[in-house]
Structure formats: C-alpha cells, structure tokens
Amino acid sequence: MRSHPGSCHCGAIGFDYRTSLPPAEWSIRACQCAFCRAHDALSASDPNGELRFVARDPDRLQRYRFALRTADFLLCRDCGVYIGAVIEIGDGYRGIINTHALVDAPADLAVTQPMSYDGEDVRERVGRRDERWMPVSAVPW
Numbered sequence: 166m167r168s169h170p171g172s173c174h175c176g177a178i179g180f181d182y183r184t185s186l187p188p189a190e191w192s193i194r195a196c197q198c199a200f201c202r203a204h205d206a207l208s209a210s211d212p213n214g215e216l217r218f219v220a221r222d223p224d225r226l227q228r229y230r231f232a233l234r235t236a237d238f239l240l241c242r243d244c245g246v247y248i249g250a251v252i253e254i255g256d257g258y259r260g261i262i263n264t265h266a267l268v269d270a271p272a273d274l275a276v277t278q279p280m281s282y283d284g285e286d287v288r289e290r291v292g293r294r295d296e297r298w299m300p301v302s303a304v305p306w
C-alpha cells in the first residue's frame with residue numbers, strides 16, 4: 166500500500182491515507198450537501214485501505230456534527246480546513262478524506278462523481294458508510 170499524507174493548512178491536524186489503488190482508480194465523490202459544497206470538498210475512501218487521523222495539536226481539532234449527526238467532520242480551529250470525517254460503527258471507526266487536503270495531490274486523480282444522499286435515514290446512512298468508507302486505525306481523541 167502507498168501512503169498519501171494529508172494536512173490542514175497550518176499543520177495542526179492531518180491524516181495518512183493508505184491505498185494500493187492508483188489515483189486514477191480512486192472513488193472521488195463530490196457530495197452535494199451544504200457543508201461539502203461550502204468547503205468544495207471531494208471525498209475519497211478505499212474500503213480495502215487504511216486511514217489514520219493525527220493531531221499534532223489536539224486542542225485545534227474541531228469535530229463537527231450536523232444533519233443526522235452520525236459522523237464527526239474534522240476541521241482545524243485555527244486555519245479552518247476540513248480534512249475528512251469519521252464514523253464510529255460497532256467497536257471500530259470508518260472514515261473518508263477530503264482529497265483537497267492531500268499534501269501532494271496526484272495529478273491523475275479519477276473523475277469526480279457528484280453524489281446526493283438526501284432522503285437517507287440513519288440506518289441507510291450508517292450502512293452506506295460501513296460499506297464505502299474505509300477502516301480508521303487511529304483517531305486523535
């Protein structure tokens with residue numbers, strides 16, 4: 166697996182996204198919810214990969230929940246960058262990254278797919294994330 170590090174602008178929080186998929190085969194989703202549109206966020210995850218979130222300065226980590234309040238969206242309190250999201254399912258965590266927070270954005274990223282998850286209830290939302298989001302081996306809290 167190859168490591169693709171990511172970070173907020175000031176470096177307080179970040180992630181290590183590990184996948185064996187070449188960037189041209191990543192699943193890149195442009196969620197159309199108001200939060201993701203406001204951040205111009207592009208989500209990626211590899212259910213067969215591994216994701217770690219880190220906080221050099223945990224005091225600057227902001228966890229934000231909205232809508233069905235099932236996941237924590239991770240933002241930096243200082244620089245405001247949104248780096249990814251985490252959901253707790255069973256006794257583990259699954260997550261996504263915001264590809265705009267990658268330190269070295271691959272030039273050959275896959276084509277973006279617009280997504281709308283309006284109308285999902287809690288069971289559907291958690292079920293989709295359980296399938297499509299990726300295992301998170303470390304969270305900074």
Ligand SMILES: [Zn+2]
Nearest residue numbers: 173175241244
């Ligand atoms: Zn920051």
